[in-house]
Amino acid sequence: MTAVFCVVRCLLFPESKVIIASGQKSQAREVIDKIDDMRKSSSNLAREISSLKSALNDASVEFHNGSWIKIIASNDGARSKRANVIVVDEFRMVDLEIINKVLRKFLTAPRTPKYLDNPKYSHLLERNKEIYLSSAWYKSHWSWNKFLSYFKGMTDGKSYFVCGLPYQLSIAENLLMEDQVLDEMSEDDFDAVGWSIEMDALFYGESENAFFQFEDLQRCRSLVSPLFPKTFYGLIKDANFKYKNKGNGEVRLLACDIAAMKGTDNDASAYAILTLTPTARGYERRLVYMESMVGGHTNIQAIRIRQLFDDFDCDYLVLDTQNMGLGIYDQLVSQSLFDKERNVEYDAWDCINDPNMSERCLVKNAPKIIYSVKGHQQFNSDCAVSLRDNLKRGKFKLLVDDREGREYLLKLKGFSLLPIEEQVKFEMPYKQVSALVNEMVNLEYELLNNYIRVKEARNARKDRYSCVSYGNFYASELEREMMRKKKGFDWASFALWD
16 A cells, blocks of 8 residues: 555656665665565556565665655755655554654655646645554554644644444455454454454553563664574575574573463463673573463473473573473483483483472483472562562563664575464564563552462463573572672682672
8 A cells, every 4th residue: 555655656746755764774674675566567657656665774766757755764864855755554662752853854846847836826835744644553652642643733623534444354365364364353462462463453452550661671682693403504605694602601501481272261382592791790581582382292292392401501490380281291210201202312401490390300410400390479569579679670681672683684695485383483582582572561460468479361472481580580590509609708719709
């Protein structure tokens, strides 16, 4: 629709200047690509276009009548451009200051065709136009206030117009199949908040009792590149795409929250990889990878845990050992666990923190790898408070938004040549973290016996949150141990050291 509008504008209004911007230049370039598709199927349009370039750094369309369409980067370097129409795609991903101080300043002079030299046509002076496109987002974001401002302008009779185009329109126009939508909404790992934002075109706001604030979470989404399983790195032949080995003092955790069984209360087992990097303030936590599994036999899940542990060179496993988790624990501490897929037999592990759980280990002197989690009122409260505190203090980093993640992947040489199913695997960690954020902003809390109790809404999930909160809790224990050693007493030199 945007491409058609830009073309019609340029054809019917000679010497029109149209600039398209977005959070990423490749996103804006998609409009040029759509125009190119239309040109190939329309000889009439092809005759009107004098030049079309689709290179990322030089994407533009020029028309014989003097009109043109260009894309720009949404940054300070774009100053001093001039336009009659600006289109800001995925505008919520563009900094508000850039929109106000750079992009909107392009619209300084309207189009001035020669007939305006005649005073009797002065009333036909054209106003420049601004078009902002985006999926919905969270109400705490500035885009919600911008939407409300434009809506008020429209209802007050000013020259504003806003609308939402939910998925029902796509079904009505045969662009989306109803059966496909129903199947997706019935999946066990269905993300209701993400669906409401992306498909219902509805902004989402935390409730008054929300324990985690979207602003805190969004501020922490700064990691562009995940850490993938080692097998992924052979799929893309890009010299800059390499597995990152552990740094000096770095600790890696595999944290798991185990579902009771398939289909129970919409739960799924969640697995998260956290890297802990030592700083002057303790450990900076980074959630670099995440996946989930709906259902799954204890043996299957135990093997997947061992695979992830090896793939990421982890040091410890933080495991929910209640209910079905106990069966997985027993698999991990047994004498043999054989992985048919990799033709590997895994040695047994032992428990770090619980003597009773340690007694279940069948192998003497097995390495103490597993931190056993058995949730109770105080523990769950401590997990929630600790995670929120570290998010607010900027000590917990998360992967960026799905779209930003795909932009990073598309820049990797060879990624776009992968089969779609392989591309989806690379994008999965970003989507998992987005689902985690949606879970967390949907959690409400209450105070019971001076303890915080977080709870999910009906038919919602919190397995990703639980998984990450367990990992963060043990990271805090390791952090305290590291800081004690750092400020310890060096008996060898008989002096305090720091």
